Amino acid sequence: xxxxxxxxxxxxxxxxxxxxxxxxxxxxxxxxxxxxxxxxxxxxxxxxxxxxxxxxxxxxxxxxxxxxxxxxxxxxxxxxxxxxxxxxxxxxxxxxxxxxxxxxxxxxxxxxxxxxxxxxxxxxxxxxxxxxxxxxxxxxxxxxxxxxxxxxxxxxxxxxxxxxxxxxxxxxxxxxxxxxxxxxxxxxxxxxxxxxxxxxxxxxxxxxxxxxxxxxxxxxxxxxxxxxxxxxxxxxxxxxxxxxxxxxxxxxxxxxxxxxxxxx
Ligand SMILES: [Zn+2]
Numbered sequence: 331x332x333x334x335x336x337x338x339x340x341x342x343x344x345x346x347x348x349x350x351x352x353x354x355x356x357x358x359x360x361x362x363x364x365x366x367x368x369x370x371x372x373x374x375x376x377x378x379x380x381x382x383x384x385x386x387x388x389x390x391x392x393x394x395x396x397x398x399x400x401x402x403x404x405x406x407x408x409x410x411x412x413x414x415x416x417x418x419x420x421x422x423x424x425x426x427x428x429x430x431x432x433x434x435x436x437x438x439x440x441x442x443x444x445x446x447x448x449x450x451x452x453x454x455x456x457x458x459x460x461x462x463x464x465x466x467x468x469x470x471x472x473x474x475x476x477x478x479x480x481x482x483x484x485x486x487x488x489x490x491x492x493x494x495x496x497x498x499x500x501x502x503x504x505x506x507x508x509x510x511x512x513x514x515x516x517x518x519x520x521x522x523x524x525x526x527x528x529x530x531x532x533x534x535x536x537x538x539x540x541x542x543x544x545x546x547x548x549x550x551x552x553x554x555x556x557x558x559x560x561x562x563x564x565x566x567x568x569x570x571x572x573x574x575x576x577x578x579x580x581x582x583x584x585x586x587x588x589x590x591x592x593x594x
Contacts, residue, residue, distance in 0.1 A: 338363050348390050361557035368556045369393040371455055373446050373478055374468035375422040377409040377541030378492050385549035387430045393438045398423040399445040409538040451481045467491040479513035483591045492548040497537050497572035499544035503551050503563040511584030512591040540572050
């Protein structure tokens, strides 16, 4: 028996696998079908990309595409949850995609070993086929975040941006098609200030739990956005402080002078 709805259908094995989720108050077969029909591109298959993609794939995200040009190193294994010691030296994007397909054979996962930029974005995001439903920024430096934000604004693709460093993290979900502001509206000055003195996990350190928490807060927002078509972070920046065990929300507004999104 299958359940057919306008957006597609769930197979018996999907109904079985996602039973606890479909049972959830506020999450029904329609939500599961929307998740099944969604395509998400994850940029960065590291500390954030591993837990975020794993939870989304376990939850039933239909198509996931990981983009990363890095290879797995021994120092990654402390937090990059899709990798094993035997994977050292392999490309992260492809190894992560292989692991995700083992975790959930009912979904589609593929990895591209490349560095996303404004010139190759149209091709790497498969824009000729369809526009991705959501971009996940799981990278670890401001310069790349700025490029991903420009791509999100240019092609009007929602951007769920997470960051994690030491014992702190940040999360925001930008919807350029709704004109609610962009990453540059919030962090514009930070991008400029920190470009010369950049903090990354490579030089500042990160606790294993920080990336696990932020990657899963990211998947929590993505599931609501894709399954329930709700943005739980509209014009809000989530700040996580792992030392104090505190989470708070900070409001932001679109910068009318923003050089990235003001003309859109
Ligand atoms: Zn902006």
